[in-house]
Amino acid sequence: MKTLDSFLEEYGGPAFMKVSFRPGAPVTSIFGFDYVYDTVRFHNAIDRGNFGKPPVKNPVYTPFAGYATWIPDIASFGSLFILETEYDFSVRIAHMEAITSEVQEAAIKKTLIPAGMYIGEAGNKGYSTGIHTHTEIVSLKETNLILDELMSMKFRDIHYYFTYLDLQNFVEKNKLSLKGKSPEVYWSEYCTQKGIVRANDYICVRRDYLSNTIRTFYSSWALFGF
Numbered sequence: 001m002k003t004l005d006s007f008l009e010e011y012g013g014p015a016f017m018k019v020s021f022r023p024g025a026p027v028t029s030i031f032g033f034d035y036v037y038d039t040v041r042f043h044n045a046i047d048r049g050n051f052g053k054p055p056v057k058n059p060v061y062t063p064f065a066g067y068a069t070w071i072p073d074i075a076s077f078g079s080l081f082i083l084e085t086e087y088d089f090s091v092r093i094a095h096m097e098a099i100t101s102e103v104q105e106a107a108i109k110k111t112l113i114p115a116g117m118y119i120g121e122a123g124n125k126g127y128s129t130g131i132h133t134h135t136e137i138v139s140l141k142e143t144n145l146i147l148d149e150l151m152s153m154k155f156r157d158i159h160y161y162f163t164y165l166d167l168q169n170f171v172e173k174n175k176l177s178l179k180g181k182s183p184e185v186y187w188s189e190y191c192t193q194k195g196i197v198r199a200n201d202y203i204c205v206r207r208d209y210l211s212n213t214i215r216t217f218y219s220s221w222a223l224f225g226f
Contacts (some may be wrong), residue, residue: 002087004149007061011115014154020116021063021135021226024075025051028132031163032201033170036129040167040170040176042218044204045094046143046226050122050131058122058131062138063091065115068107069085070099077134078126081119089144094134097123103136135226137218138208147218155222161198164188 002004012018019044029047033040062068066083074080077094083088099107099120106113113119122133135175139147151158168183170176190196195207197214208215220226 002146004146004153007087007146007150009160014150016224016226018115019063019224019226020061021220022048022058022060022133023208024052024053025049025058025122025133027133027221028130031221032199033167033202035174035176037115037127040178042172042190042194042199042204044199044206045134045136046219046221047132047134048122048226051168052122057116058134059094060096060119060122062113062117062119063114063224064221065112066091067110068099068103068113068119070104070107072098074126076127078128083113084140087144088140088146089137090140091220092136092138095123095125095128095132095138097121097125122202135220137220137223139216139218142214143205144218147216148224150223155202158202159199160188161200 007200008014014094025048026051027046027061031043031046034043062083064083064085066085069082071080075191079094079096081093081096081099082090097120102114103119122131164184164187171178171183195203199205202219204217206215206217207213
C-alpha cells in the first residue's frame with residue numbers, strides 16, 4: 001500500500017534528496033499571482049528557465065517513476081509531457097522541445113520509466129516568452145491524501161485561501177493595472193472563467209481543462225523544491 005512514509009523513503013525524505021528534475025535551471029515564475037502578456041493571472045505551476053550548459057543545454061529528468069504520455073502539440077502549452085506516478089498524482093511538463101525516443105517508446109508501450117531518467121530538453125513551444133518548463137503537480141482524483149498529508153506536515157497556513165484582497169495587495173505592490181476593474185470583480189470573474197474553486201501559495205483547486213473534472217494543483221516548489 002502506497003503511503004506517505006513509503007513515498008518519503010523512496011525519494012529521500014521531506015527534503016526529497018533523491019529527486020532530480022532540472023538541476024541548475026532558475027525559477028522564473030512562482031506558484032500564485034503572476035503578470036504576463038500584460039495580464040494579471042493565477043499561475044498554478046512553477047516555471048524554470050534557460051540553464052544553458054552544453055552539451056545538453058536544458059536537460060529535463062523525470063522527478064519520479066511513472067507512466068508517460070506525450071502530446072506534441074496542445075493549445076497554449078505547445079507540447080505536454082505527463083508522468084502519472086504510482087502515488088495517484090501526475091507531473092505535467094509543458095513547452096518541452098521534444099522527448100527522447102526511449103521515452104516515446106515507453107509511452108506507447110505503457111511501461112514504467114524510472115525516476116531520474118533523461119527525457120529531453122526544455123523548449124519554447126506554445127505561449128512562451130523564452131526557453132523554459134511549466135510544471136504542474138496534479139491529483140488524479142479531486143485531491144491527493146499523500147500530498148495533503150505532506151503539505152500539512154510542512155506548512156501550518158495551508159487552509160488560508162486567497163481573496164480579492166490578496167489580489168489587490170499584489171496589484172498595488174507591483175504597480176499593475178486590472179484594466180479598469182476592481183480587484184473584487186476581477187478576481188470573481190477570473191475564478192469563474194478559469195474554474196478556480198480556491199487557491200493559495202500551495203494549492204489551486206480548479207476544474208481541469210483536459211478532463212473537465214475538479215482537480216487539485218499543488219506547488220512543486222513548496223512540496224518538493226523543484
